[in-house]
Amino acid sequence: RDTFAQQIEAQGKVPRQVSTTEVVPAGAEIAPHLALRPDQSVGVRRRVMYANDEPLQLGDSYYPLDIVDGSKxxxxxDVVEGTDQVLEDLGHIPTRYEDEITWRMPTAEESAKLRLAPGVPAGRLARTSFDQHDRPIEVYVVILPGDRHVLLYDVSAE
Known part of the structure; x- marks a missing residue:
């Protein structure tokens, strides 16, 4: 099972995702994360993720098209085995991640999709995944309603 489904099931809730895919230009926001030009095409997998039919988060994953074109x-x-496993099967083993976290007010579209009450801020996590050759292979941009999430990091002092 993918990570989201495992986490939601561990809370005793039923996970569900509604996904769409498309090919788009990387654009000024995503291109630097993937070491691409803004006009280069990327594959994007857009998801609305639910727990017990409550929208919990929005997640858009951007991939270099030369890696994911024609793949699951x-x-x-749903990618039952998880996208990290598919990337590994394609020869790109995720070995490290770089997280960029910001908080802001959600867009009108995000508020509608997540059924947010007025005044609820949203966290934005942009996680860039790198493979065994230190190539960026995914940028996962997740929008997290501020009233439904806690970010907890366990960091070694070593």
Missing amino acids: IMDPA
């Missing part, structure tokens, strides 16, 4: 990642069906 570009099929909107």
Whole structure:
């Protein structure tokens, strides 16, 4: 099971995702994370993720198209084994991540999709995944309603 489903099931809730996929230009925001030009195409997998039918988060994953074109990642069906496993099967083993976390007010579209009450801020986590050759292979941008999430990090002092 993918990580989201495992975490939601561990809370005794029923996970569900609604996914779409498309090919788009990387754009000014995503391109630097993937070491691409803004006009280069990327595959994007967009998800609305639910717990017991309550929208919990929005997650858009951007991938270099030369890696994911024709793979399960570009099929909107659930990827039961998880996208990290698919990337590994494609020869790109995720070995490290870089997180960028910001908080802001949500856009009107985000508020509607997440059914947010007025005044609820949203966290934005942009996680860049790197493979065994230190190539950036995914940028996962997740929008987290501020009234539904706690970010907890365990960091070694070594």
